[in-house]
Amino acid sequence: MKRVCFFLLLVALNSACQNAVNNSPIRVGSKHFTEGYLLSEMIALLIEQEGFAVERRFHLGGTMVCFSALEQGEIDLYPEYTGTIFAEIFKLPGNIAMDSLTKILAQQTLGMSGSYGFENTYALVMTRKQATQLSIHKISDLTSHPTLRMGLSYEFLKRQDGWESLASAYGLRQSTFGLEHGLAYAALQQERMDVTDAYSTDGEISFYDLVVLADDKQYFPDYQAVSLYRKEIPARAIQAAHKLVGRISETEIQGLNAEVLFNKRSFEEVAKEFLLHKKLIDTSEQSSPSLDILHKTLTHLKLTFIALLLSVAVAIPLSVFVYWYGKVAPAVIYATGLLQTIPSIALLAVLIPITGIGALPAVIALFLYGLLPILRNTVTGLRTIDPSLKKLADGIGMTQWQKLRYVELPLAAPAILSGIRTAAVINIGTATLAAFIGAGGLGEFIVTGLALNNYELILTGALPAAALAILVELFFEIVQRLVIPKYFRPRS
Amino acid sequence: MSHAILFEDVVFRYHPQSQPLRLNVALADGQVTAVVGLSGSGKSTLLQLINGMVRPEKGSVSVLGHPIDYTRLQDLRRKVGYMVQGAGLFPHLTIEKNIGIASRIMHEPVSEERINDLMEQMGLPRSYRQRHPYQLSGGEQQRAAICMALYARPPVLLMDESLSSLDAITRVEVQGQLLALQEHEHCTVVLVTHDMQEALRLGDQLLVLNDGSVQAFGSLQEVRSSPNEHVQKLFAYATQMKPKSTRP
Numbered sequence: 001m002k003r004v005c006f007f008l009l010l011v012a013l014n015s016a017c018q019n020a021v022n023n024s025p026i027r028v029g030s031k032h033f034t035e036g037y038l039l040s041e042m043i044a045l046l047i048e049q050e051g052f053a054v055e056r057r058f059h060l061g062g063t064m065v066c067f068s069a070l071e072q073g074e075i076d077l078y079p080e081y082t083g084t085i086f087a088e089i090f091k092l093p094g095n096i097a098m099d100s101l102t103k104i105l106a107q108q109t110l111g112m113s114g115s116y117g118f119e120n121t122y123a124l125v126m127t128r129k130q131a132t133q134l135s136i137h138k139i140s141d142l143t144s145h146p147t148l149r150m151g152l153s154y155e156f157l158k159r160q161d162g163w164e165s166l167a168s169a170y171g172l173r174q175s176t177f178g179l180e181h182g183l184a185y186a187a188l189q190q191e192r193m194d195v196t197d198a199y200s201t202d203g204e205i206s207f208y209d210l211v212v213l214a215d216d217k218q219y220f221p222d223y224q225a226v227s228l229y230r231k232e233i234p235a236r237a238i239q240a241a242h243k244l245v246g247r248i249s250e251t252e253i254q255g256l257n258a259e260v261l262f263n264k265r266s267f268e269e270v271a272k273e274f275l276l277h278k279k280l281i282d283t284s285e286q287s288s289p290s291l292d293i294l295h296k297t298l299t300h301l302k303l304t305f306i307a308l309l310l311s312v313a314v315a316i317p318l319s320v321f322v323y324w325y326g327k328v329a330p331a332v333i334y335a336t337g338l339l340q341t342i343p344s345i346a347l348l349a350v351l352i353p354i355t356g357i358g359a360l361p362a363v364i365a366l367f368l369y370g371l372l373p374i375l376r377n378t379v380t381g382l383r384t385i386d387p388s389l390k391k392l393a394d395g396i397g398m399t400q401w402q403k404l405r406y407v408e409l410p411l412a413a414p415a416i417l418s419g420i421r422t423a424a425v426i427n428i429g430t431a432t433l434a435a436f437i438g439a440g441g442l443g444e445f446i447v448t449g450l451a452l453n454n455y456e457l458i459l460t461g462a463l464p465a466a467a468l469a470i471l472v473e474l475f476f477e478i479v480q481r482l483v484i485p486k487y488f489r490p491r492s
Numbered sequence: 493m494s495h496a497i498l499f500e501d502v503v504f505r506y507h508p509q510s511q512p513l514r515l516n517v518a519l520a521d522g523q524v525t526a527v528v529g530l531s532g533s534g535k536s537t538l539l540q541l542i543n544g545m546v547r548p549e550k551g552s553v554s555v556l557g558h559p560i561d562y563t564r565l566q567d568l569r570r571k572v573g574y575m576v577q578g579a580g581l582f583p584h585l586t587i588e589k590n591i592g593i594a595s596r597i598m599h600e601p602v603s604e605e606r607i608n609d610l611m612e613q614m615g616l617p618r619s620y621r622q623r624h625p626y627q628l629s630g631g632e633q634q635r636a637a638i639c640m641a642l643y644a645r646p647p648v649l650l651m652d653e654s655l656s657s658l659d660a661i662t663r664v665e666v667q668g669q670l671l672a673l674q675e676h677e678h679c680t681v682v683l684v685t686h687d688m689q690e691a692l693r694l695g696d697q698l699l700v701l702n703d704g705s706v707q708a709f710g711s712l713q714e715v716r717s718s719p720n721e722h723v724q725k726l727f728a729y730a731t732q733m734k735p736k737s738t739r740p
Contacts, residue, residue, distance in 0.1 A: 388576050389583075395543060395576065395650075396641075397569030402597050410584045 025053035026237050029060050029075035029438070032451055034260050034267065035120065035201060035253065039079040041271035042280075043227060043241045049281050050240040057438040059447040060357060063088050069438070070228060071108065074356045077229035077241060081120055083221035085112075085228070087161045098224065111231050113242050115224035118250040120201040122156065122220050124213045127188055131211040138214035139170055142195070150174045151193035153181040161221065163197075169219045182453065185210075201250060203258030225253075243280050264454055293442075297464055300441035303434060304427040304472075307363045311370030311423055316416065318371075319378035320404060329379065336372040344369070344433045352437060362434035362441075369430055370423035374416070381415025382408055414484050421476040428469045432461065442468070494557075496521040496648055496680040497542055501551035504537060512549075513537055513704040519697070524674060524681040526695030528688060528726060533701040535684040539650045542682065543572045556647055570598060573641035573679075577653040580637025581625040587611075587636050588621035594644035610639040613676070614669050631662035638670055642677060649674075651683045655690065667693055688730030700726060 026047050030040035037058055044054045057075050060066045067089050069075045086092040086101060102112050124139055131137070134145055142148065156162045157178050166172070174195075179187065184196040185204045198205060200212060200223075225248075227241050252274075259270045275281045322329045344365060351361035385408055393403040409416075435443030445461025448454075499515035513534040519525050527535050540546045541553050544565040552559045560568060581590045591610065592602035608618060614635040625633050634655060641649055655663050655670075671694060674681055685691050691698060698715040700707040700723050708718040716727060 391545075392574070392576055392580070392582070394545065395569060395574030396594060396597070397566045398597050399566055406585075406593070406596070407582060411582075 025055040027055045027057050027075045029066050029078035030058040031066050032059050032061050034257050037267040038256055038271050041268050046240045046243050047237050050236050052237050059435050060438050061436055069357045072356045076233045077227050080228045081223040083223035109231050111229050113227040114245040116244045116248045117246045118248050118253050119223050120199050121223040123198050123200045124195055125198045125210040126195050128209050128211050138216040140216050143171055146173045148174050148195055149193040150176040150195050151179050152176050152197050154178045156197040166219055201253045203261045206254050207258050296442050300431055303362055303431050307366030308370055308424050310367040311374055315371045315374035319375050322379050323382040336375050339368045340372045344430050348437050357438040359439045362439035366427045373422040374419040377415045377419025381412030385411045417480055424472050425469050432465050494521045498554040502548045503550040504548045511704045522678050523696040524694050525697045526691035527684045527699045528691045529701035534704050536652050539652050539684055543569050571646050573646040573649040575637055575641050575651045575654040583625050587623050591640045591643050613673050614639055631658055634666055649679050649681045
């Protein structure tokens, strides 16, 4: 038992040291959607070309997660849209010039690049067939067709610059219903609805040959694609990222999005190909995908085991306390049980304002989830020890601590170990969700796969995670055989 | 003859409503006292009063000349060996670790010589030192448990039905070894048993408990000639005779 703990401690220390040695790589963030991945990958490649190490912290949920990560210095830069910066982040009404936005950002020691050359605005789209039939070309044309069915994404229905203010600006009276954005294009094709909201650069627009209705009253603010960055990162890195400025047209980005979405190619590959095509980078070496899986698996294990060590370090003393002072038992077990019922995604979200993004909140969440199984098993293990052995220990004059050390903990060891085993397997599964907050691990494949609707990618993450869970089971099976002598197994 | 254990006007009960156990007895040094009586007569409680596992409501218990200091029970228990029914050994420790555990809890070096010596006297081969209890037969486990209880040379040894799970032949063997060892170590033994044969074979003195009070106490002859009806019944059943009082 001692040896195993020592080994686990070594593993944790080793990984902690490795993290410290890396001389601060540039951390590139990305929101959780196709275009975000493409742009972030391009920026990462450009910075790497300059000889910097780059840490890719993609899959960072939405705008607020990314922006607060940038503010708190958890990431160094990420691509954003000007309209989003002032409407969603600064909650400013109306349109604004890029210069004034740059000034506002400068107060927070943040910098903003020029536009990449395209705008990704909200737009209303409909099929070409229907648009021609009804001769609708711009949003104001919709006022004369109040019976059209508007299927809108939940985000657009809720946003400040979303449906409600758009409808009042144009005087639209159509009734609306909400649906998942990914389903909207299919629903349009099947004529289940007539109009939906879209991003103007969505690959689907050209793929399905949809008509983008002109924003004739210029209701939507500018959504120029730009890089947001922290000013303290090396100037050469900023310059490298700025190479994208003015280089991507709206048609080009639509094409790239469609390439990932419909031809099922990886965003890394598409991004690299585009930069090569534009002669922005010159190397074409491929990173090995199997190494990538190995690397992510190691990160996954690291997260799980550090969290597990912490759970063990807290849960076992807590169990002894509960065992000695039986009255607190229901309260403590109830409290840890309550932690267990918090959905993992919610817990991670709650932790971000406190700890930022990355490995720390992930480890904290996994640590909390690991407490209950270990606590419950240890307390049960201690309570179910043959009372006559406890009496014997008292009778030969052991102190309370001696009884714990020589008799109770060793006899409860099988139960404790099975609690740790349960916690480890739970953690392997839960750790896949940590990718949402930039902690890395096998979840990255799954999260990216979900965003790109790519089942192969989802399986690339899910299968090793499942295999890992099985391996951890086997590992503990072996540990149990080694650590727990035969006297606990039934007599043959 | 000095007294190893002295009960002075001791009253004990588990619940305010339950029948009290009353004791006013002195147990002589170096003797084996066999405590007999029916189930629930208070035999085990008598032992637990000696090592402080339970505390009397009234009166006092003195062990080796001093009243028990209930704030320093660990010191007392290290001088009083204790064997309970069934579990005499810790299942997760090897035989040598079990026997030498008293040294470990007192932070002293384990005496290999003492372990070997005790095991030899109890007829246990040295090869058993590395074994775990489950690898020994019931009789061997009891022998090892006796070694463990006597390892630290306790002046007093308490045995609570320790041998009752053994078969008749093994029990007689272990009893013999125990007696030899007790004589050699010169320790005071208080032995609780429901088996009259065992009490008669091992006891220098006999103490008969019934309904929480001492019915008879003294040498075998003294107790046997006691007019107490309960005592007579016990002897009668043990020797398969009709009770004396019903003889013509």
